[in-house]
Amino acid sequence: MKERDRLADILRRRGLRVTPQRLAILSFLDGNTDHPTAEDIYAAVKAQHPAISLNTVYKTLEAFEEADLVWRFRAGQKHKSHYDPNSRTHPHVVCTRCGSVDDLPDDGENLQADAEKSLPDGHHDVLRVEVCVVVGLCEECDDHDE
Ligand SMILES: [Zn+2]
Ligand SMILES: [Zn+2]
Numbered sequence: 001m002k003e004r005d006r007l008a009d010i011l012r013r014r015g016l017r018v019t020p021q022r023l024a025i026l027s028f029l030d031g032n033t034d035h036p037t038a039e040d041i042y043a044a045v046k047a048q049h050p051a052i053s054l055n056t057v058y059k060t061l062e063a064f065e066e067a068d069l070v071w072r073f074r075a076g077q078k079h080k081s082h083y084d085p086n087s088r089t090h091p092h093v094v095c096t097r098c099g100s101v102d103d104l105p106d107d108g109e110n111l112q113a114d115a116e117k118s119l120p121d122g123h124h125d126v127l128r129v130e131v132c133v134v135v136g137l138c139e140e141c142d143d144h145d146e
Contacts, residue, residue: 003027014067024049025060029070035082035092035101075101075132091131095138104133 001009007026008018016022024045029036036044042057061083064070071087074080076099089108092101111129119126 010069014069016063016067016069021045021049021052021056022060022063024052025057026064026069029064029083029085032085033103035075035084037080037082041083071128073130073132075099087128089129089131091133093133093135093138095135095141097137097141100138100140101132102138 004023007023007030010026010030011018011022025041028041028044034040038054038057038061041061042052042054045057046052061070061072064083065072068087069085071084072081073084073092075082075092075094077096078099080099082101086103089112091104091106091108091111093104094101108129108131111131112126115126115129
């Protein structure tokens with residue numbers, strides 16, 4: 001299957017209309033582990049789609065979030081929204097200086113199981129546990145200090 005068809009198929013299965021902009025944004029996010037912000041995504045997609053607006057990017061990300069295609073979370077001192085195409089529970093590690101976000105090598109299964117065990121009666125399944133581990137400095141910021 002061609003890459004474009006594969007991405008279009010993902011959109012259709014989530015009940016989303018296929019547009020060139022949505023395909024471009026999904027293509028950038030697919031398998032992306034950098035946890036980009038909307039501005040990062042805008043900058044990357046604009047290179048190929050100069051006519052795209054930041055507003056379109058926001059709207060698209062909102063639709064993706066509602067369709068559970070991406071997970072949005074706030075992190076870092078500026079509390080910026082980051083987007084992660086891996087919507088399964090997994091912890092993040094956040095740098096206090098630059099706000100960079102990385103995945104921790106933990107599949108999140110224990111976090112999810114613990115949360116499920118501690119649910120009060122009458123609550124439904126745990127869809128996802130959001131965990132941000134805040135570190136002093138990431139590797140890159142640490143290097144600048146030396
Ligand atoms: Zn940093
Ligand atoms: Zn992540």
